Amino acid sequence: MNRVRRTHLTDARFTVVVGPHLDGLHAHCRKMLGSREDADDALQNVLLRAWRGLHRFEGRSSVRAWLYRIATNACLDEIAARKKRSTAGDDTLLARPGPDTDTPEVIYAQREAVRRLLRAACALPPRQRDALILRDGFGFSTDELAEALGVTPTAVHSAAQRARAALDPAGRSA
Numbered sequence: 001m002n003r004v005r006r007t008h009l010t011d012a013r014f015t016v017v018v019g020p021h022l023d024g025l026h027a028h029c030r031k032m033l034g035s036r037e038d039a040d041d042a043l044q045n046v047l048l049r050a051w052r053g054l055h056r057f058e059g060r061s062s063v064r065a066w067l068y069r070i071a072t073n074a075c076l077d078e079i080a081a082r083k084k085r086s087t088a089g090d091d092t093l094l095a096r097p098g099p100d101t102d103t104p105e106v107i108y109a110q111r112e113a114v115r116r117l118l119r120a121a122c123a124l125p126p127r128q129r130d131a132l133i134l135r136d137g138f139g140f141s142t143d144e145l146a147e148a149l150g151v152t153p154t155a156v157h158s159a160a161q162r163a164r165a166a167l168d169p170a171g172r173s174a
Contacts, residue, residue: 018050021064025071032075034122042078046071079123120167127151128163135160 025046030039049070057066121129130149134140135156146153 014051014054017063018047018067021067024064025067028068028071029075032072033078038078042071042074045074045078049074082119082122121163124163124166127155128159128166131156131159132163132167136164 022043026039026043029042029046030036033039033042046067050067053070057063118133121132124132127149131145134145134148135142140148142153142156146156149156
C-alpha cells in the first residue's frame with residue numbers, strides 16, 4: 001500500500017497506512033535530533049502534522065516519501081528552535097566556573113552549562129561537536145583530545161573554534 005487516495009480516513013485506517021513506517025520515522029528523527037526522547041516528541045509532531053495534512057496529500061509520491069518529508073521538516077524545525085533557545089541571550093553558554101569552587105550552586109551552574117552546551121552542539125558536525133563538548137564542556141586538554149580522536153592538537157583547536165563560531169549568535173569568535 002504505497003499510495004493513499006485523497007479520501008477521509010478513519011483513525012484505524014490512518015494507523016494502517018502510517019503504522020508500517022513508525023519505526024523508520026523514529027530512527028530518522030533520532031539520527032537528526034541525537035536523542036531518543038527528542039525523537040519521541042518529534043514523532044508525535046510528525047503524526048500530528050501528517051493527520052492534519054492528509055487532506056492535502058495528492059498521491060503523487062509514496063506515503064513513505066511524504067511521511068519522511070514531514071519528519072525531516074519537523075526535525076529541522078526542532079533543531080532551529082533548539083538553537084534559538086540555547087543561544088538567545090546566553091553569553092555564558094561556554095563559560096565554566098573556576099576549579100576551586102564547589103558549592104551546590106556552582107555545581108548546578110556547571111551542570112546546566114554542560115546541558116545547554118550538549119543541546120546546542122547537536123546540530124554541529126561530529127568532529128566539531130566532540131571537540132567542543134569534550135574540551136569546553138568537560139575540560140579535556142587539547143593534547144588529550146587529539147590523542148583520543150587520533151588527530152593533531154591543531155585540528156582539535158580548529159574544530160573547537162569552528163564550533164564556537166557556529167554557536168555564537170552574534171558571529172563573534174569565542
